[in-house]
Amino acid sequence: MLTTLAAGRTKILGFGHRPRAAAPLVANATRASPADPERTAVAFFSPPRTAPSSERRAGRWGWPLLGAAAVSAVALSLLPSPYLIEQPGPVFDTLGSADYEGKSQPLITVSGHETYPTSGTLDLLTVSVQGNQDVRPGWVDVVGAWADRSRSVIPVEAVYPSGVSNDQVDEQNAVDMQNSQKSAVAAALIHEGYSVPSAVTVSQVSEGSPAEGVLREGDVLVSVNGTSLATDADVDVLRGLVAANGASSPAEVVVDRAGTTVTEQVTPEEVSGTPLLGVGVSVDYTYPFDVTLKLDQVGGPSAGMMFALGIIDKTTPGELNGGEAVAGTGTITASGEVGAIGGIRQKLYGARDAGATVFLAPASNCSEVVGNVPAGLDVYSVATLDDAVTALETIADGGDTGSLPTCTAAR
Structure with missing residues (x-):
């Protein structure tokens, strides 16, 4: 994948509520009668109803619980995801x-x-x-x-x-x-x-790896265990050869070092279940x-x-x-x-x-x-x-x- 590391677009989701319509101001409010059930009545001056003790307790805890839920939702939204x-x-x-x-x-x-x-x-x-x-x-x-x-x-x-x-x-x-x-x-x-024409070249030797002190940056990989390497497709071939060799015995690595053919022995190291030489390679073309x-x-x-x-x-x-x-x-x-x-x-x-x-x-x-x-x-x-x-x-x-x-x- 081609990747650019950049801050992503942020889509802000608005979570809100629908405002209630204001109650109409009724000048001449009367009580509804059982005979006229669809007539709306608003009693402006009736004494306030006293809530039962159970409702008073619910009211006392309702708002704090709602507030705690809102705070939890905000906190969750800010927590990093996996x-x-x-x-x-x-x-x-x-x-x-x-x-x-x-x-x-x-x-x-x-x-x-x-x-x-x-x-x-x-x-x-x-x-x-x-x-x-x-x-x-x-x-x-x-x-x-x-x-x-x-x-x-x-x-x-x-x-x-x-x-x-x-x-x-x-x-x-x-x-x-x-x-x-x-x-x-x-x-x-x-x-x-x-x-x-092309050649597979050692571009990096990892510190502490099996290849350190044996292979060098700039070495042209000629072959591994007798299999020739030359093109970009051979990079995958190289991985397969190292995997097939395993980490219990040395691999024979032939390189062209500044015009001289050199044969080295490198024992791969197993990292997360995969045998590795510890080199990065690139393919160079003429x-x-x-x-x-x-x-x-x-x-x-x-x-x-x-x-x-x-x-x-x-x-x-x-x-x-x-x-x-x-x-x-x-x-x-x-x-x-x-x-x-x-x-x-x-x-x-x-x-x-x-x-x-x-x-x-x-x-x-x-x-x-x-x-x-x-x-x-x-x-x-x-x-x-x-x-x-x-x-x-x-x-x-x-x-x-x-x-x-x-x-x-x-x-």
């Missing part, structure tokens, strides 16, 4: 500019290759998360989110797993964004026919020309597909989107596979609110799309970057959009 709230976040046009380090800069900059005019939008979407492990939304906010189709109430653990700090989650989101941007550039250029992507204060991998489409649009003649307002989401691999993301419902509403009329959704998210599409938004299902390009070219050419895959309810 939930977080997901809601539509900022929208960024990959063909346009945004604030980056305090200055407006293009999201995509290309050097060493001709670029072409674009129009319309290719919006990437984000989800804002209200709350974290330390600061939770109050119950009033939670109730308001339950009643709002554009927001979702989720357990804290869905974003902040037990034993993982807020800072660690933010750091991982930043790494995911960097890796997704690299994959997006590779996917776009491979789609255009370029050769893009591009035929420079493509720079800039997006500040946003983390996660789900911008990949839209960045790839923006690069294709800028580096090829014509308008890929036909000048339409298009939004979409999805992770991307260098080979062009589009993957599922979180917060799809919030992104649908964020796209609609930003003015998009076309939405490209990962095919693997379709079950969450059905029944949650806002009016005025046409959603097309894509499983690969090729699918996304075909959909946009069909729209741009005025072709038969009815032939494009859409999300339908499972049978």
Whole structure:
């Protein structure tokens, strides 16, 4: 998921009462008689009725109890809940500019290759998360989110797993964004026919981990237990290899260290039931020309597909989107596979609110799309970057959009 950490919208719910109508001033009030039962009578000067002792006791305790209930309700509304709230976040046009380090800069900059005019939008979407492990939304906010189709109430653990700090989650989101941007550039250029060599590199060694003092930042991972590693898809392969090795014996890790092949032995450590080496890895590519992507204060991998489409649009003649307002989401691999993301419902509403009329959704998210599409938004299902390009070219050419895959309810 693409996540922006920001204070959420607060919907103030007013709890009040209906004022009673004032009693009419009756100048000539008379008593009603049994023969005239519908005649209203108001006795201004009749002596006050004396309440029985049981009613006096009820009156004595009624107001204090009502006040205590009101105070309890207010206190409960202010107590933090065990939930977080997901809601539509900022929208960024990959063909346009945004604030980056305090200055407006293009999201995509290309050097060493001709670029072409674009129009319309290719919006990437984000989800804002209200709350974290330390600061939770109050119950009033939670109730308001339950009643709002554009927001979702989720357990804290869905974003902040037990034993993982807020800072660690933010750091991982930043790494995911960097890796997704690299994959997006590779996917776009491979789609255009370029050769893009890649390597899996150690980007971080955790203090106190099994890899500390054995592996180094900058080491290029060649293989683990004899299985070669080279592409972004191999990051998942690496996790599987370490898991299969287990924590009872060392794994053979071959690295390229500054041009020299080195073989190391690292025994994984089991953390929460999962064997880990204790390294962070990234995938580095060798591009035929420079493509720079800039997006500040946003983390996660789900911008990949839209960045790839923006690069294709800028580096090829014509308008890929036909000048339409298009939004979409999805992770991307260098080979062009589009993957599922979180917060799809919030992104649908964020796209609609930003003015998009076309939405490209990962095919693997379709079950969450059905029944949650806002009016005025046409959603097309894509499983690969090729699918996304075909959909946009069909729209741009005025072709038969009815032939494009859409999300339908499972049978």
